[in-house]
Amino acid sequence: MIWHIPDYKNIKFHWYNQIMMIIICHICFAMSHLDGYQYEDYFHPIPLQLIALAYATIKCALDEWSDRGWRLLQFKEGAYWDVYLMLLTNLRNLVQQSKVFERKFREDIWKWVMGHKRLAC
Template identity: 25%
Template sequence: MKISNGSRQRLKASDFDDVTKDLLATAISIYRCLIVTRVPFPQTLIVEMKIAKEAWREASNLADLTVQLTPSLVKMMTRRTSHVRGELKTKMRALTSSHFGFRTSRSTAAIKQNRDLAESLKDESRFVFKDWEMKSGIYKTELIQAAVNDMWFANRNDEGVIHGRYFEPLPVEIIALILTAIECCIDEWITGVKEDIKFSSNAYSSVYVGHLSSLQRFDERTSAYKLLGKIADNILDVARLHAGVDSFQATHATPFGFTDNIFDDVIREYEAETREAAAVARESHKVMDD
């Protein structure tokens, strides 16, 4: 390893020799994947260091190299924790604004409309639904798919493809992180005029925990139908297609908690869809028999 311009300077990847630099690039990519799929808001540096060590070990195995992991290299990786969250938030800002119809106008009417819209979306976490006004299609908002596509499956060389094993099956943690980022983007419109809100751990780790808890309860409540798994599998299949990869080839508010009746509604929706599909199939067979 070489250090230039004095050890007190902020380290950059270029400060290391070529072998270490290449290995670090792979380790950083793996670290980013491990963070978003396991602990997007790690509460201690120890957690981040453990993930950094795992990422370095995996990168070393891939390259069939043995390079000592130094505190400087660990620091280069752990810096990426907030970076990867910030990258997701930046990508979601325009998508969220366009999807829900927030307006940049400074007119009194537009400001009121934006404020009312933001409050409605945050009320009982309506924004997680495909139809947020009717509260149907829980966890099927198109924004989740857009986030996965743009953030990890933009093309064949993106992290979701290269490091696909961390995304299969799609972890519930990554869905919770996306929902938290969407909520942060909505919060930016809560006054009616868009303002930048930092997607920090202090402000949004509790929001993340709330979404994660609701997702886990949804999974438990609908376990007989494996609905969350089916939602996640569909998101992953579409993301792979978006990346140009055949799915068979790729290996600041108090968080709202959904009541069980919301999950019961989803079960009824699923059962109704199943009955309708069966009826259509029976009718088709009847026509063929006639």
């Protein structure tokens, strides 16, 4: 899925990212024993904490792969805790500015993940 960004200068649209949605899908919905299946009500709409975690995971991968190339990684919670908190704070600040955006953003992610779970997720 490629997002059409009508106003690329609008910071709200910068949070839409397919890689983030794929990570959420893998973390919570790729297999029926994962939390996304077991506790689906808690994941609708997608929690901001989960979105921030997915972006912190992307940051970890980019940092680790930038100098040594691709290899299997373990997420380093201690090393990326501050990154996670900064991302979560930024998301919370953004959604406080626009509740309509928050609902649409989290619902869009939910719909994408539900459409891709058990598939190529």
